[in-house]
Amino acid sequence: MKPRAIWKGAISFGLVHVPVALYPASQDAGIDFDWLDRRTMDPVGYQRINKRTGKPIKGTDIVKGIEQEDGDYVLVTDEQIKAAYPASTQSIDIETFVQAAEIPFLLLEKPYYLEPIGKGEKVYALLREAMFEAGVIGISRVVMHTKEHLAALVPMGPGLVLNTIRWASEIRPVDELKLPPAGRAAAGVKPAELKMATQLIGDMTTTWDAERYQDRFVDAVQKLVKQKIAAGDTKVVTPIEEPPEKTTTSNVVDLTELLARSLAQRQGSPGPRKDQKKSATSGRGTGKASQPKRA
Template sequence: MPRSIWKGAISFGLVTIPVKLYSATEEKDIAFRQVHASDGGRIKYRRVCEIDGEEIPFPEIAKGYELADGRMVILEKEDFDNLPLATTKAVEVVQFVAEDEVDPTYFNKTYFMQADGPGTKPYVLLRDALVKTGQCALVKVALRSREALALVRPRDGLLVMHTMLWPDELRSGEFAAPPETVSVSDAEVTMAQSFIEALSGDFKPEEYTDAYREALEEVVQSKASGVAMPEQTEAPKEAEVVDLVAALRASVEAAKKRRAEGSAAATG
């Protein structure tokens, strides 16, 4: 069982729900080390003070905030622990909202919420009430040295919490919008809709894998064993798209063919 990363309570009106938080995700990536290319020796970094030039052990390193006038304010662990902030040990419910009202761009990280001790019954109460009303709890919480908005919602019999970015942390994407002078025809939109319908289906994440990570693992194993990788066939060059309707029509046919082949393989 993983270790909890935070322990506190949900403030649900006058009801207090003691909870523990567990990280709900983990990135599965290949970890590389920085090495000397000629002999494979690992590259190590030293923490050196720019004033006295001495290497500083980790326990002696503190966090500093540089003021506009150049002065450095040193903050210790106690300063963070004793912040005059109610949300350091509490998940404060500030509003209830429908889940589809929150743009997914705001979501940052997901946590499992586990009832702690006497919090089981009020935990179940909040979970069931959210399910019946179709609402989610918008909360404020302090995690990892910062306060964040978060969305608490029921999922698979438990409560999960998605921490969120603040509005001023989201960049404007106006620069990426196509010029208003560009337009498409009704026929092109219709064919695009046909392509979307041909590939529509239920979301089944277990059907997808990280092909890039798998390819990297093959390369690592190949170099470790001294066996050369088989030559890759050159990918066909994509033709320049001149007629969008014709390209989409061909895409629809290809999508239908792939879906038919996939169904045949599943039943066979």
């Protein structure tokens, strides 16, 4: 079953806008233990409780507050938060293009699929093919669920994938840990030991295949579930349905003109310097994302 779109807007590429819908690219493959009332087999939900009184509170009575240093709170509404980012709430703004290998694995967070909507198929394909041709990924900003995310726009097979990236401030400094010094000599690694370890790694190296790896805990629980089903040990639970989501469409026009105007605006504007220093998180020993490849 096709997942429900969690966000709709457009990729901003110069003056060109690609209307897209955002879908989760990952799913929870673990065991989902639902809470049920033992007496009636009714689903049990999470209840919002006032921490001072211990009494339940309605969702309409809950507001967002940001605590200050003096203990006071500043209250903000969803409308005020959206107004703070009027141009970003419905757009994925590409700020620059970089080599995929420059992004450390440590920064990668969560992937999403992007699907063209409205009449955006042609410009969607154009952006995808241009990125494949240049061998780059796009670094962009997007606001989802009232929070701004840094993200990488990656061409993958016939589609585009948006992978959120952690902010540099979210990565703890590695110097908080007690680690052996970098370099074989400083770490006291002997040449013979390094040679044998390298040989062992070579013998264990294979081509990556995600299908070879399964969650053994899930397999064990599923086996238990099948045994209970065979024994007739099941209960009937009536699910609670949710209303379907409404959809909207967008249009893209004058693609050639918009591309020409975007290029004209870039003339005279200095691009990113190739000799820019890399961030602290992309130093020695960090994993790097691979170049975009077709599936």
